[in-house]
Amino acid sequence: MSNARPGAPGATRACPHCREVILESAGICPACRKFLRFDEASADEVPVAALTPLSIEGSIRHPADGEPWEYTVVVSIRNDRGEETARKLIGVGALSANEQRTFTLSVEMVDASDKSSPRRH
Numbered sequence: 001m002s003n004a005r006p007g008a009p010g011a012t013r014a015c016p017h018c019r020e021v022i023l024e025s026a027g028i029c030p031a032c033r034k035f036l037r038f039d040e041a042s043a044d045e046v047p048v049a050a051l052t053p054l055s056i057e058g059s060i061r062h063p064a065d066g067e068p069w070e071y072t073v074v075v076s077i078r079n080d081r082g083e084e085t086a087r088k089l090i091g092v093g094a095l096s097a098n099e100q101r102t103f104t105l106s107v108e109m110v111d112a113s114d115k116s117s118p119r120r121h
């Protein structure tokens, strides 16, 4: 979780729907995809288009003659000094013969200076 103070770039809060830690500036929860803002000031706001400077997708198909294997999906974030600042277990499961899973990682970014007015809570 970020230590940024409320209103600063990187400030976080808990989604009221799913309790995931998300950006305070988010209008839609990236985890549960529910809308977050109801105040009048944001009703007129045009959603800021997010850039996706990193997006990776890959699939694994287990061989047709393979015994079941288990998988673990972990995502981590490191800062420019190589220190891990976040590490999250995303999911676990198993693949039986000829089953496939597709894994997608995307990093969305928005201009943090693009806030038209300071938000109040």
Ligand SMILES: [Zn+2]
Binding pocket: 015, 016, 017, 018, 019, 020, 029, 030, 031, 032, 033, 034
């Ligand atoms: Zn949510």
